Amino acid sequence: MSTFKFVGKSLAYSIISLIGLSVLVFVLARVLPGNPARAALGPNAPPEAVQALMQQLHLNEPLYIQYWYWISGIFTGNWGLSLYTHRNVLLDVEQFFPATLELIIMAGIIDLLLAIPLGLLAGKMENTYVDNIIRVLTYIGIAIPSFVVAIFLQLIFGYGLHLFPIIGELSPGVTPPPRITGLYVIDGLLTGEFNVVVDAIWHLILPSFSLALGPLAQEARILRSAVVENKNSDFTLSEISHGLPDSIITTKYLLKPSLIPMITIYALDISSIIANAFLIEFIFNWPGISRYGLNAMLSKDLNGIIAVVMIAGVLFVIANTLVDVIIGYLDPRSREEVSD
Amino acid sequence: MDEKVSRKNLIKRIRNKYGRYWYRFKRNKLSIVGLGVLIALILMAILASLITPYPSNAGLYINLSQENLPPSLAHPFGTDMLGRDILTRIIFGLRYSFLLVGVVLSVTVIPGVVLGLIAGYYPKRWFSILIMRVADIFVAVPPLLLALSIASVLTPNITNAMFAVSLAWWPWYTRLVYTSTTSIRNEDFVRAAEVIGASPSHIMFSEIMPNLLGTILTKVSLDAGWVILIGAALSFVGLGAQEPTPDLGTMISEGAAYLPQVWWISIFPAIFIVIIILAFNLLGDGIKDMFSSSIR
Numbered sequence: 001m002s003t004f005k006f007v008g009k010s011l012a013y014s015i016i017s018l019i020g021l022s023v024l025v026f027v028l029a030r031v032l033p034g035n036p037a038r039a040a041l042g043p044n045a046p047p048e049a050v051q052a053l054m055q056q057l058h059l060n061e062p063l064y065i066q067y068w069y070w071i072s073g074i075f076t077g078n079w080g081l082s083l084y085t086h087r088n089v090l091l092d093v094e095q096f097f098p099a100t101l102e103l104i105i106m107a108g109i110i111d112l113l114l115a116i117p118l119g120l121l122a123g124k125m126e127n128t129y130v131d132n133i134i135r136v137l138t139y140i141g142i143a144i145p146s147f148v149v150a151i152f153l154q155l156i157f158g159y160g161l162h163l164f165p166i167i168g169e170l171s172p173g174v175t176p177p178p179r180i181t182g183l184y185v186i187d188g189l190l191t192g193e194f195n196v197v198v199d200a201i202w203h204l205i206l207p208s209f210s211l212a213l214g215p216l217a218q219e220a221r222i223l224r225s226a227v228v229e230n231k232n233s234d235f236t237l238s239e240i241s242h243g244l245p246d247s248i249i250t251t252k253y254l255l256k257p258s259l260i261p262m263i264t265i266y267a268l269d270i271s272s273i274i275a276n277a278f279l280i281e282f283i284f285n286w287p288g289i290s291r292y293g294l295n296a297m298l299s300k301d302l303n304g305i306i307a308v309v310m311i312a313g314v315l316f317v318i319a320n321t322l323v324d325v326i327i328g329y330l331d332p333r334s335r336e337e338v339s340d
Numbered sequence: 341m342d343e344k345v346s347r348k349n350l351i352k353r354i355r356n357k358y359g360r361y362w363y364r365f366k367r368n369k370l371s372i373v374g375l376g377v378l379i380a381l382i383l384m385a386i387l388a389s390l391i392t393p394y395p396s397n398a399g400l401y402i403n404l405s406q407e408n409l410p411p412s413l414a415h416p417f418g419t420d421m422l423g424r425d426i427l428t429r430i431i432f433g434l435r436y437s438f439l440l441v442g443v444v445l446s447v448t449v450i451p452g453v454v455l456g457l458i459a460g461y462y463p464k465r466w467f468s469i470l471i472m473r474v475a476d477i478f479v480a481v482p483p484l485l486l487a488l489s490i491a492s493v494l495t496p497n498i499t500n501a502m503f504a505v506s507l508a509w510w511p512w513y514t515r516l517v518y519t520s521t522t523s524i525r526n527e528d529f530v531r532a533a534e535v536i537g538a539s540p541s542h543i544m545f546s547e548i549m550p551n552l553l554g555t556i557l558t559k560v561s562l563d564a565g566w567v568i569l570i571g572a573a574l575s576f577v578g579l580g581a582q583e584p585t586p587d588l589g590t591m592i593s594e595g596a597a598y599l600p601q602v603w604w605i606s607i608f609p610a611i612f613i614v615i616i617i618l619a620f621n622l623l624g625d626g627i628k629d630m631f632s633s634s635i636r
Contacts, residue, residue, distance in 0.1 A: 020477035029493050143618035145569045148610040159600035275482035297492030309489050313481045
């Protein structure tokens with residue numbers, strides 16, 4: 001019960017922060033020199049056309065009225081005109097967001113699938129050569145920026161070995177499945193087009209691994225030290241003395257408490273995955289919202305920038321909330337602490 | 341005479357204290373490696389114009405007869421699309437990386453720590469609530485994304501990139517110091533100082549802050565790698581240093597267009613970024629070891 005209370009409270013704080021964030025980005029974007037209407041129409045547009053567009057975009061009004069127009073537009077489906085695609089930003093978001101979501105989910109899955117076994121193995125085999133190999137790998141994994149990983153992977157597995165595609169979401173000859181969710185893997189499964197599913201996953205592997213490497217290295221290290229700590233704890237020793245098989249002790253009793261510090265970091269790592277997606281989509285020419293956002297940034301398209309920043313903020317809040325719930329499930333103490 | 345003796349003793353005691361820290365630091369051999377690599381790289385950056393083979397190639401220099409040469413004895417890391425020596429540009433590029441770290445950390449750590457101390461010492465006052473709510477706004481999006489969006493609305497150059505990264509960075513120190521201060525502020529030694537009438541600034545800076553130094557320094561050294569990473573990312577997408585500035589991130593992104601045949605333009609600067617970040621992380625681990633037992 002108190003988990004819900006705790007989650008509710010942190011959600012309320014997050015919403016206040018998000019509103020503050022929207023004000024911050026809005027003010028930053030609007031107080032800058034330069035006229036967005038002029039920028040959109042080009043230097044040769046007649047002054048009347050610039051005036052008309054400024055009127056249409058409410059650029060002549062005071063800042064707080066502009067903000068009011070913008071925030072009420074967010075809830076009525078008018079997210080402002082993108083000066084880059086020349087249409088409602090909401091339409092752009094609907095078109096480009098699913099590809100990014102697919103990438104982030106895939107990265108999150110690869111992250112956990114590799115971090116848990118690596119951390120567990122290193123912790124169980126503390127100070128052996130296995131532990132040392134994993135330690136060196138995780139050190140390097142943390143130090144390599146994801147865009148460098150992406151370039152290395154493209155060179156080795158794309159250009160060198162021809163194992164994976166270098167850019168894009170689907171191979172040129174493959175038609176996208178009928179749009180249901182916009183996530184190609186899920187749409188392909190729903191409509192039974194398994195060749196599309198395979199092709200989409202094949203295209204997802206390099207970009208999502210580039211995103212996952214840093215986070216998974218950090219998580220593996222944290223899991224390792226938690227396993228080392230819990231391995232010698234009283235509860236583990238009592239299970240060993242009860243004669244429980246090692247596999248049950250490891251998976252059931254050792255892993256669960258050791259996951260808590262790792263999952264706490266996982267929320268922050270999801271945030272770094274979201275941020276790094278901006279670079280990875282650029283490198284892999286991935287048709288997602290982050291590449292759209294980066295283009296908006298490079299062409300100073302304010303409505304596009306604000307929309308993308310806010311979406312990242314919302315995704316981060318969702319990730320944090322999920323992590324709070326998972327920790328509430330894994331760690332009974334966290335539920336008790338909140339209640340009093 | 342007496343004074344002299346006590347002074348000698350004092351110096352001895354300080355030496356012992358630092359000797360203890362150094363002993364803890366050097367127990368971890370990897371930290372020594374990290375420190376050594378960083379000192380070497382910083383020396384290289386400072387002496388760049390003396391030690392590089394082609395100092396003129398650092399800036400605007402075009403020699404198309406030498407373009408895209410593979411690594412050789414004359415050009416150990418090859419040349420780029422304008423015929424410039426890549427090793428030279430990397431060594432000059434180190435200057436910008438270290439400059440970024442120095443500027444960002446020195447303008448964020450102090451205000452961030454002071455705000456955190458104030459908010460943690462007066463946890464219920466309106467200005468503390470304001471400070472922490474504003475900090476929450478800044479951490480509501482990932483720092484890389486915040487830096488990208490701030491840099492994007494400014495003119496892209498190296499100064500604005502530093503500004504953008506700094507703006508994204510300070511709240512993390514405020515939050516860290518706030519949490520530690522709220523837990524320390526009810527300890528007996530703080531209460532005692534209040535009872536004898538010490539001023540709030542004395543309590544904050546002379547009583548509470550020394551206890552947080554280890555935590556802060558550890559975070560600073562681990563953050564240095566992150567700052568390099570974010571700076572490189574900004575230049576990589578074109579929102580940081582601009583050509584002909586020899587910035588490592590800019591070099592990687594320019595070279596990316598020539599992959600896979602001319603791989604050396606991107607790969608060598610990338611390797612150097614990895615080495616710097618790795619060295620800072622190793623140093624950070626050493627500093628963590630140095631303070632971990634003395635803090636508890």
